[in-house]
Each structure stands twice: as structure tokens, then as C-alpha cells.
Amino acid sequence: MTSPMPFDPQRALALAAQTFEIEADALRALTARQGEGFTGAVQAMLACRGRVVVMGMGKSGHVGRKIAATLASTGTPAFFVHPAEASHGDLGMVTSGDVVLAISNSGESDELAAILPTLRRLGVTVVAMTGKPASMLARHADLVISSAVDQEACPLNLAPTASTTAQMALGDALAVALLDARGFREEDFARSHPGGALGRKLLVHVADLMRHGDALPLVREDTAFIPMMREMSAKGLGAAVVVDGAMNVLGIFTDGDLRRQVEKGADLRALNAGAVMHRGPKTIRDDALAAAAAELMEAHRITSVLVVDGAAKLVGVLTIGDLMRAKVV
Missing domain, CATH: 3.10.580.10 (CBS-domain)
Structure with a gap:
């Protein structure tokens, strides 16, 4: 790491504005990338007899935890399983009636690759959320949701920034589409948030x-x-x-x-x-x-x-x- 430059407030604000613009562009571009993969994923989750099991490594894992929490609080039973822990016993949480939402920007996560064969044997529906439609994860999934972005907001184009924003937005989009299809109402939301202000009101x-x-x-x-x-x-x-x-x-x-x-x-x-x-x-x-x-x-x-x-x-x-x-x- 080179010696840091003196802090420049204007440069920091300019980088912030650039980050916002890059991530906003990434979100706007997502619309054109969605199609049968997204609608198929919604249909599979609606028909799911078990739970939606969300998986992801690294930053995708952090996003996955949030997506699972959002799904669960809006009427779609869901939980997060860490792919590395899945290889050491946690895969027992997954049943044949589940849908697995596997998140990886590269689609080449070794930890996900290691458990895909077992998931296939269980007969679960695997939905890949990835930025690489030709990746290993996409090839072995039943359905693919594109989270591709043209560039990261990181100046080095390395740190997951725009890509994780896209994943988060897609998770929200899935939750919204599902709650709408289920006829989810304020009263239903309140029942899963009894300690919150809305829960108390409703x-x-x-x-x-x-x-x-x-x-x-x-x-x-x-x-x-x-x-x-x-x-x-x-x-x-x-x-x-x-x-x-x-x-x-x-x-x-x-x-x-x-x-x-x-x-x-x-x-x-x-x-x-x-x-x-x-x-x-x-x-x-x-x-x-x-x-x-x-x-x-x-x-x-x-x-x-x-x-x-x-x-x-x-x-x-x-x-x-x-x-x-x-x-x-």
C-alpha cells in the first residue's frame, strides 16, 4: 500500500457522486436483463412446498442474508445457509421441497460448486443469481437471474460495489413480486413484525x-x-x-x-x-x-x-x- 495522499474533501464528494451514478446506472440496466429467469424464479418460489434457502460467499453472502430476511418478513419463508458450512453438515437443513437461491457474481464459487451435486440429487430447484451467464453456477442451475453490471463503482473495478447493489435490488424485486402474487397485506406484515411500530398499530x-x-x-x-x-x-x-x-x-x-x-x-x-x-x-x-x-x-x-x-x-x-x-x- 502506498502512502496515503492528504485528504481532499472535494475529491471525496466527487467519488461519492461517481459511485452513486455508476450504481444507479447498474440498477437501471437490470430491467433489460430480466426475463424468464426472474419470472421463473418467482413461480418456483410461489410453488415451493418448503423454504427458500439463500446461499452466497463473501459479499454475496452478506447480501444473501439480507435477501433471506426480506423474503421471510414479506410472506416467503426463507433462511440463509453458508455454503462452506453446508459442506460440513448444514446441508441437512435443505430438503427436497426447497428452492435454493445461490448468489455469486462470478458464478465460480468453489464452495457453491462443491454442494451443487448434492443439491441436484436432492431434487431441489436451484436458482442462480449471477453476473456471468456462462459460469459454472449458471450452467448447473435450473433458472438464472442476471445480476450483471458493466462496471464496479470501485475505482480499481475490483471491490464488489455495483454488483452487490444489483444483487440487493434483485432480492428486493423478488420479494415485491412474491408479496404481490401472494396478496400480502399490511396485516400480514404486522404479524411478522409484532415488536415494530406497524405491528403495534395493526x-x-x-x-x-x-x-x-x-x-x-x-x-x-x-x-x-x-x-x-x-x-x-x-x-x-x-x-x-x-x-x-x-x-x-x-x-x-x-x-x-x-x-x-x-x-x-x-x-x-x-x-x-x-x-x-x-x-x-x-x-x-x-x-x-x-x-x-x-x-x-x-x-x-x-x-x-x-x-x-x-x-x-x-x-x-x-x-x-x-x-x-x-x-x-
Whole structure:
């Protein structure tokens, strides 16, 4: 390695721009290179009774891990197997019902070559993603997806740069084509991402987060003001829900209502719940998504909502704090 030159910020920016341009050109050129190999691979993966097994060495292996993860999270069961480890026992993970996506820019990976005969004996469908259509890997594959690029972004045209970008984009293209063909929806995505923001928005229901049972601050219309305040304080929700004997919601009294009564100079001890409650409070079904409750609170600038069942009976209370703790908002 020669002695490094003094750092030139402008040269660095120029090389960055050149890299972006070369890799963008490589991606644009991929469209014309796709055809029956790509569509055949999609069909094979759709028909696969097992899993899509992604393999690749070096940088192609790193890309392969990402492709397998993207496929798995978008409705196509997939996992990555390192080709070198496959020769030492991990090939046992592959079954006859699988599809193998083998990635190699040169198509001459020794590690892939060593396991191809076994893959052929297993009867798996082998899809090659390679930049060399005449390579060993392409010749022994059932289907070939071209990842060829005209040049690498590396100034020496050696380090895998544009070629790995092309592989990554092709993996994304496969995932998109497959999820579309499967009718994959937001709800399906959420089920494979339960810990993510989308998962919380699409999987968490009001009933999962609401306060219920003895945690509810319940009073009747004829409950005197002071006992109502004791119930509010004991349950700590900043409100009391006024219900009848059948748990039908009649109204609600909140901390805000208390402040307004004080400002009016009302004789609070002479009042009961029915006299001060706010009629027609906002309610939401217990089987609604928690995200819908958040939207309701935001739209009406309220910090809690009453939860009812299918018969409109009170079953719980949901607060903005409950939604924040669950990271729905």
C-alpha cells in the first residue's frame, strides 16, 4: 500500500457522486436483463412446498442474508445457509421441497460448486443469481437471474460495489413480486413484525390495553358529589363513569368538568353525578384497534375513551397513557 495522499474533501464528494451514478446506472440496466429467469424464479418460489434457502460467499453472502430476511418478513419463508458450512453438515437443513437461491457474481464459487451435486440429487430447484451467464453456477442451475453490471463503482473495478447493489435490488424485486402474487397485506406484515411500530398499530386491540373490572371508576346518577370524587381519586383515571344497573353508559365526569364547576362557583356538595356529568361521552368498541382509539382521542382532544362491547355495555376505559406505554402512539 502506498502512502496515503492528504485528504481532499472535494475529491471525496466527487467519488461519492461517481459511485452513486455508476450504481444507479447498474440498477437501471437490470430491467433489460430480466426475463424468464426472474419470472421463473418467482413461480418456483410461489410453488415451493418448503423454504427458500439463500446461499452466497463473501459479499454475496452478506447480501444473501439480507435477501433471506426480506423474503421471510414479506410472506416467503426463507433462511440463509453458508455454503462452506453446508459442506460440513448444514446441508441437512435443505430438503427436497426447497428452492435454493445461490448468489455469486462470478458464478465460480468453489464452495457453491462443491454442494451443487448434492443439491441436484436432492431434487431441489436451484436458482442462480449471477453476473456471468456462462459460469459454472449458471450452467448447473435450473433458472438464472442476471445480476450483471458493466462496471464496479470501485475505482480499481475490483471491490464488489455495483454488483452487490444489483444483487440487493434483485432480492428486493423478488420479494415485491412474491408479496404481490401472494396478496400480502399490511396485516400480514404486522404479524411478522409484532415488536415494530406497524405491528403495534395493526395487532394491538383496545381490549388488550383497557382498564377493566375493579379498576373502573363507576358511579350511578344519584351518587352524591363527594362519594363520586372519592371514587375518582381511588381509581386514578381522572374521571368517573356514570352507568345504570345494566352497565349502559349515561355520562362521564372528568377533572376538567370539576374545574369548570369550581369556576362557576357551584355548590358542589348539593350536586350528584347526574347533575354534573357530561352526556354522550366518546366510546369505542373493545374489538377496535388501539390505533383507532388513539385517532379518536386526537380528533376530539380527549385523554381517555370509554370502551363498550357489541351490546354497547361498558367494559373498560382506555387512556392516552395506556397507549403511550404500549407504544401505540
